[in-house]
Amino acid sequence: MLEIRNLHVSINDKPILRGLDLTVRAGEVHAIMGPNGSGKSTLAHVLAGREGYTVTAGEVRYLGRNLLELSPELRAREGIFLAFQYPVEIPGVANIYLLKAAVNALRLHRGEPELDAVDFLALVKDKLRLMGMDTGLLYRSVNEGFSGGEKKRNEILQMAVLEPRLALLDETDSGLDIDALKIVAGGVNAMRSPERAMVLVTHYQRLLNYIVPDQVHVLAQGRIALSGGRELALELENRGYGWVEAAAGQAGGGA
Amino acid sequence: MNPAADFYRDAFARVATTLPGSELPWLRRGREAGLAFFAEAGFPTLRQEDWKYTSVAAIEKSRFMPPPPTANGVAPGLIDAWGLAGTQRLVFVNGRYQPRWSNIDPLPGGVTLASLAEVLERDPQRLEGVLGVLPAGYPSGFAALNQAFFSDGVYLDLAAGVALETPVHLLFVTTEAGLALHTRNVVRAEAGSRACLIEHHVALGDGAYLSNTATDLVVGQDAEVEHLKLQQESLKAFHVAALDVDQQQGSRFVSRSFALGGGLARVDIRVGLNAEHAACTLDGLYMTDGRQHSDHHTRIDHARPYGTSREFYKGVLAGASRAVFNGRVIVQADAQHSDAYQANRNLLLSDNAEIDTKPQLEIYADDVKCSHGATVGQLDPEQVFYLRSRGVGEVDSRTLLTFAFAAEMIGRVDMAPLRARLEKLLLGRLPERVKELV
Numbered sequence A: 001m002l003e004i005r006n007l008h009v010s011i012n013d014k015p016i017l018r019g020l021d022l023t024v025r026a027g028e029v030h031a032i033m034g035p036n037g038s039g040k041s042t043l044a045h046v047l048a049g050r051e052g053y054t055v056t057a058g059e060v061r062y063l064g065r066n067l068l069e070l071s072p073e074l075r076a077r078e079g080i081f082l083a084f085q086y087p088v089e090i091p092g093v094a095n096i097y098l099l100k101a102a103v104n105a106l107r108l109h110r111g112e113p114e115l116d117a118v119d120f121l122a123l124v125k126d127k128l129r130l131m132g133m134d135t136g137l138l139y140r141s142v143n144e145g146f147s148g149g150e151k152k153r154n155e156i157l158q159m160a161v162l163e164p165r166l167a168l169l170d171e172t173d174s175g176l177d178i179d180a181l182k183i184v185a186g187g188v189n190a191m192r193s194p195e196r197a198m199v200l201v202t203h204y205q206r207l208l209n210y211i212v213p214d215q216v217h218v219l220a221q222g223r224i225a226l227s228g229g230r231e232l233a234l235e236l237e238n239r240g241y242g243w244v245e246a247a248a249g250q251a252g253g254g255a
Numbered sequence B: 001m002n003p004a005a006d007f008y009r010d011a012f013a014r015v016a017t018t019l020p021g022s023e024l025p026w027l028r029r030g031r032e033a034g035l036a037f038f039a040e041a042g043f044p045t046l047r048q049e050d051w052k053y054t055s056v057a058a059i060e061k062s063r064f065m066p067p068p069p070t071a072n073g074v075a076p077g078l079i080d081a082w083g084l085a086g087t088q089r090l091v092f093v094n095g096r097y098q099p100r101w102s103n104i105d106p107l108p109g110g111v112t113l114a115s116l117a118e119v120l121e122r123d124p125q126r127l128e129g130v131l132g133v134l135p136a137g138y139p140s141g142f143a144a145l146n147q148a149f150f151s152d153g154v155y156l157d158l159a160a161g162v163a164l165e166t167p168v169h170l171l172f173v174t175t176e177a178g179l180a181l182h183t184r185n186v187v188r189a190e191a192g193s194r195a196c197l198i199e200h201h202v203a204l205g206d207g208a209y210l211s212n213t214a215t216d217l218v219v220g221q222d223a224e225v226e227h228l229k230l231q232q233e234s235l236k237a238f239h240v241a242a243l244d245v246d247q248q249q250g251s252r253f254v255s256r257s258f259a260l261g262g263g264l265a266r267v268d269i270r271v272g273l274n275a276e277h278a279a280c281t282l283d284g285l286y287m288t289d290g291r292q293h294s295d296h297h298t299r300i301d302h303a304r305p306y307g308t309s310r311e312f313y314k315g316v317l318a319g320a321s322r323a324v325f326n327g328r329v330i331v332q333a334d335a336q337h338s339d340a341y342q343a344n345r346n347l348l349l350s351d352n353a354e355i356d357t358k359p360q361l362e363i364y365a366d367d368v369k370c371s372h373g374a375t376v377g378q379l380d381p382e383q384v385f386y387l388r389s390r391g392v393g394e395v396d397s398r399t400l401l402t403f404a405f406a407a408e409m410i411g412r413v414d415m416a417p418l419r420a421r422l423e424k425l426l427l428g429r430l431p432e433r434v435k436e437l438v
C-alpha cells in the first residue's frame, strides 16, 4: 500500500530525513518510535502533503502511484488520514461542518452522491458513541477550547467517520488518561481490517498493549534504524534509544 | 471661505423652506449656524489627523444635491425584502419618512416613536435643545452640513422604566444617484428604560450619492440601548455616519456596526461613559472588495470611575480595497477602576488590499485595567492545511476560514432576524459549493 524508498527531506535546507525506507502493506499496523526531534512528525506531514518540506531524494508510492505529486486534499480523498500530534483549532467552523465537508468531498471524489442530513447525522452519532464523546462537541468549533484528550479523541472520531485506507496516527496516545487511551485504542482496533493499514507514532509501548502492531520501527538520525516485532517496544522501554542511535551512527558512518 | 461653501449656500437657499421646522426661528438659526460653520471649516482634508487615511475630495467634487421633498416610488415588495421580522419599521426614502411603508405597532405608554419632521410639527419644544446645536458638539464639515440640511430621521423617547421590547428598524432607502441625504436621529432613553434600534442603509440601483447621518443617543441611568447598524449602500455611494452616545450611571450600551457596502464609508462612533458604572460594547465588521474604502473611527471616553468598555472589530479586505480602523480609548484622571479592552483583527485576502489600524489608549488614571491589540494577517496556513488534510479543497478551505472569521461577529448579534440576514449576506459572498457546508 505504502512504499517509501530512500526518502530525504529537508526543512529550510536542514536535512531531517536521510534515506528512510518503509513498506506498509494492507492490513498491517506499524508502530514508529524514536527520540524527540528524530523526524517522526516530519514523516507524517510529508505523507499528508504539508508545505514547507523539501523532498531532496527518494520516492513514496501509495497504491502504486507517486504520492508526492498529489495535493493534500487529493491524498485525503484517496484515503490517507493524518491524526495530528497537535490538532489545529479552527474558531468559527463547527466540528460537524468540517465532518460534513470532508465526507462530501470524499464521496464526490468517488462519484458517490452526497449523504443526506439524516444519514450523515446517524453515521456521525454512531462514531461519536464509539469514541465516548458528547454530541455537544459536534456543534463546537473544531478543537477550540477542547482539552488535550478531547482533541485526540476528535481526531479519531474524524478518522472513524472518514474510514481511510491508510491512517497515520501521530502520538494520538500522548496526553490521554487511561480510560481515554482504552477508548481510543478501541476505536482504532474497531477499524483494523485487511484493506486498511495504520502507522502509529508513539513514545509509549503501553499503547501497543492495546493496539498490537505487526512491526515496530525506530526512527533515528533520519532513517529507520531498527525494525522488529512487538517485543522491540518493550526493549526500548527498558534500554532507551542510546544503543539504537549508537548502532545507527556506526552503520551510517560506515556507509 | 472654502470653495464648496457657495454651492451649499445656494442649495440651502433653494430648499430651506421645504425642510422640516422651517417656520421655527430657533431651528432656522441652528441650520444657518451649521451652514456658516461649514463655510468656515469645509470638508475634512487629509491634513486633519482624524481624516488622514480617508479622502473625501470626491464628495466635494460631486456636488450632490439635496433631494426634492417628494419621494420617488419604491416597490413595496422591495421594502418588504429589506424588512426584518418582528420589528417596528420606519422607512425613509431619500431622507424623508414614508408612513405608508412604515408600520409602528401600538406602543407601550411612555414611548414616543415618530419621525423628526412629525415631532417638529406637533411638539417642537421637545427638540429645541437638541436640534438647535451641532450634533453632540463635535464639529466637522459633515456634522455642519447635517445640521443645515437634515430632512428627517427618527425620534425615539423612552420614559423612565419603559421597555420597548420590539426592536425598531430604521430603513433608509436611497433611490437615485446625485443626491445628498442628511438624516438625523435622536434617541432619549430615560432611567431604567430599554430599547434596540437597527439603522439600516440600502439603495436602489448602483448610483453615486451621499448619505450623511448623525445619531444622538442619551442612555439614562441604568437604561439599556442597543444600536445595530447594517450599511449596504451602493458600491458608488459615499456613506458618512456619526453616532454620539452619552451614557449615564449604570447604563449599558451596545453598538454593532456591519459595514458591507458603500464606495467610501466613514463611521464615527463616540461614546462617553459620563457617570459611574456605565458599560459599553462596541463591535464591528467591515468587509471590503474591489476599490471600496471603509473607515471606522471610534472613541470611548471613560470620564467617570468604574466604567467598562469592550471593543472588538474585525475586517476582511479583498481586491484593491482599503480599510481604516482607529479606536481611541481615553481614561480620564477621574475614571479610576476603569476596565477597557479593545481588539481589531484584520484578514487581508489580497496583496493589493490595505489596512491602517491604530488602537490608541490614553490613560490618565492609575488604577485601571486596560488592554488593546491589533492584528493584520492572512489566513492561518496551519488551519488551511488541516482542512485540506481532511479532503476539503484549497479554495473551499480558504473560503470556509474567511466565513468563520467574519461569522464570529455575526454570531454576537442576539436579534435573530438580523443575524439571519447578515449570515445570508455573508453567504452571498461565498461560492455555491461552500454555501452548502455552512
Ligand SMILES: Nc1ncnc2c1ncn2[C@@H]1O[C@H](COP(=O)(O)OP(=O)(O)OP(=O)(O)O)[C@@H](O)[C@H]1O
Binding pocket: A011, A012, A014, A016, A034, A035, A036, A037, A038, A039, A040, A041, A042, A043, A052, A085
Ligand atoms: N519549521 C521548522 N523549521 C525548522 N526546523 C524544524 C521545523 N519543523 C521541524 N523542525 C525540526 O525537525 C526535526 C524533526 O522534527 P519532528 O517534529 O519531525 O520530530 P518528532 O520525531 O516528531 O519529535 P517529537 O517526538 O518530539 O514529536 C526537529 O529537529 C525539529 O526541530
Ligand SMILES: [Mg+2]
Binding pocket: A040, A041, A042, A085, A170, A171
Ligand atoms: Mg512529533
